[in-house]
Amino acid sequence: MNEWPLAEFCANVEICRLTEQVVFSDPYKILEYNRWTSPYLDADAEAVRNDKVLKLEVAQLKSKFCEQTQALIHGDLHTSSVMVTQDSTQVIDPEFAFYGPMGFDFGAFIGNLFLAYFAQDGHADQENDRKVYVLFKISIYTWNLFHKKFTSLWDIHKDGPGEAYLHEIYKDLELWELVKQKYMIHLFHDSLGFAAAKMIRRIVGVVHVEDFDSIVDPVK
Incomplete structure (x- = not known):
């Protein structure tokens, strides 16, 4: 790995600390600027704060966010960050970028899709029941496409400068496939965890x- 970009983005400490705070710490304690649809979600918010198993999982996710340097990630990826045309896709607002866990970006993106998906019932009316919404399918398609492209590039660059999975050690075809499979399963698991943390x-x-905030009826 080229040490220069890693060192450069390690300086983004304050922005990373903000993410650590608002995503992995603040929702699990009582703070004046935390908010939810009260009183309807009061019990749910309290349940989140009191869920020991959940907080153990979130602690592991926060540890990965602070310690893993898998790739240069966007750091605040959501659907409003992605500009799409028929011919190209551009991602904007990179001020949160740093070297971190790859699952954080993917989790943030699909978490945003899940939130939009689950909000549809709150916007349904007699003219549009929102049942044909395809957001959930988009999240599945996005992961499948990423999986295909990432593992394909891994195969193409198997003799590259990376040290983690030297091809001379893992060149057995069955072992090579198992290495990729295990890596992608862990990455998928991380992504779902980060998606859940972002949704909370x-x-x-x-x-x-x-x-959610644009749903007119607070009961919904």
């Missing part, structure tokens, strides 16, 4: 999503 933050923490 958007529901009972600070800074929500318009998908």
Whole structure:
């Protein structure tokens, strides 16, 4: 790995600390700027704060966020960060970028899709029941495409400068496939965990999503 970009983005300490706080810490304690649809979600917010198993999982996710340097990631990826045309895709707002766990970006993105998906019932009416919404399918398609492209590039660059999985050690075809499979399973698991953490933050923490906040009926 080229040490220069890693060293450069390690300086983004304050921005990373903000993410550590609002995603992995604040939703699990009582703070004046945490908010939710009260009183309807009061019991749910309290359940989050009292869930020991959940907090153990979140602690592991926070540890990975602070300690893993798998790749240069966007750090605040959501659907509003992605500009799409028929011919190209551009990602904007990179001020949270740093070297971290790859699952954080993917988890943040699909978490945003899940939030939009689950908000649809709150926007349904007699003219549009929202049952044909395809957001959940988009999240599946996104992972499948990423999996295909990532493992394909891994195969193409198997003799590259990376030290983690030297091809001379893992060149047996069956072992090579098992290495990739295990890596991608762990990455998928991390992604779902980070997606859940981001969703919790958007529901009972600070800074929500318009998908929920624009629902007119608070009971819904």
